[in-house]
Amino acid sequence: MTDLQREKTLVRACHDAIAAAGPDSIAGVLARFTAPGWQWRGMHPWHEQHGPAAVAAQFWQPFLTAFTRVQRRPDIFIAGLNEIDGFQGRWVVQMGHLMGLFDRPWLGIPPTHRIAMLRFAEFNRVEDDRIVETALFVDIPHLMMQAGHNPFPPQTGAQLVHPGPATHDGLCYEPQDPVRSAAALAAIDALVANPRASVLGISETERLHRVWHDDMIWWGPSGIGASYTIERYLRQHAAPFGAALMDGYRFNGHLCRMAEGDFGGYFGWPNLTLTNSGGFMGLPAGPGQADMRVVDLYRVADGKLAENWIFIDLLHWCAQQGLDVLGRMAAVAGGGG
Template structure:
């Protein structure tokens, strides 16, 4: 299995070769012919490798000139959820000059780092199921047309782990995944008056005092638990007080890292204003990917990819149309 993972890792990088033929050979080496692809909105479900090339990979290569894949986290492990299987989980950026339109998003002709959260199920040495969240709202922000207007946390490039060891770190991930599952179990229940949940912070808490939380476009990143509550948790709970999460198809761990994902993970009702959108009263779902680094029995860093393109579409908001209608604010 380790040989397969190394080969797949190399093939995923090879998809960004300058030569189209070499890129397609790498795609064939990474993915089975009938791989099931699930992308974030507006692409959504794509059946088979050839269709994924035409729908996503070729347009991405055309839009991001001279693009390269730059992994920050790349781990593998056996899935603890009932679905089972061996999975890869990755946080990466596609780095290039945003020189052509992508899925209708107007280009900037400047350097862009398109962040991506990815989960891949492996069988017989190839990926047979792929789930990918492209952070298109953050790409719009980088192009100078932020559809959210910077309402919450600090919008920034996702950094790699502080320990610089997130690529196939090795080691057993049981303790890391145990910690994450315990945290999630307590985080789900909260006091509606204060928004607090059992055991998250303080002595013996799940989160380190100097935790860093890296959020998607629209939410941004923050520092320490107070920053997380201010910039994400409090606004989210105010808008979606009945949110229920944890519907995950995959939970894996490797070394000091763990990753979870649900498609969707959350169900909730839109009962308060969120990111400038008044309450709609609609029942909504949210696709989620979380990646964690643990240290000393606590969570030190958390990278979060959320399909806000899909969430906002459910609210009746077309982020691409909104962004393209804006005047550029950079350059």
């Protein structure tokens, strides 16, 4: 059993300090908790940044200017060793919402002057009592929808709120049973390694039943939506995805994959490279291959996957195909920021 409580304490202290910061003080706060060469990965339009000053200028200062009285409302908090690098890297992962009053334009999205919820998943690698690497995924299309501007045609799944675990036990602030942690990681690994149905000589439904509970919940990102049960997941996501995006499909692997307790997940940069042949999310065909950066977080029960929260950098994926979602938003809404 590896004790990761020190890493958890550091990340929680960083989050508390960010919550108390404003646009003018956030750079100093980040510098207290991160290494000078801190590698930060964010979604489009921020992409990769290095060092606390750059991260503050590119993400946090504009965000804290647009949103006031920000609260961090986590649903999952776990720590673990990274399977991808031979269980060397020490990672702390949090998922939930950043809630605030959306009072000024952000990324061209007009303010609502009401409560707004920004979905997020954040992976932090800690080394020598400093955060040295971060991946922060936020659901920008979900925020756009809250402001009354849906950037995509009708979704394949349901567009709803994105709640935390049905079991309400995702905040693993204390050490978890290492046997349960290993079992959760094994269930996630089984999904990653699960061959295609055509290779196994079985139906896609049978293949998914090997790794998923029948009443699984797939909390997809805004623009795709959520699905409940294997049958509806196949109909509402897997089938449309497979029909439109399997040409030139390539799995690029993950940068981090870990688990603690009954929860775990991974992210890649990018996870997938594929060609959009048209139709998925109501979008036209793309000009060639495009990358997908993806986060998947899971709840495991009895050795199978029960819930799955997904973040995809859809704006980056669209930009590679010539669609500037934020530029179009700014032009239509007359926003700034």
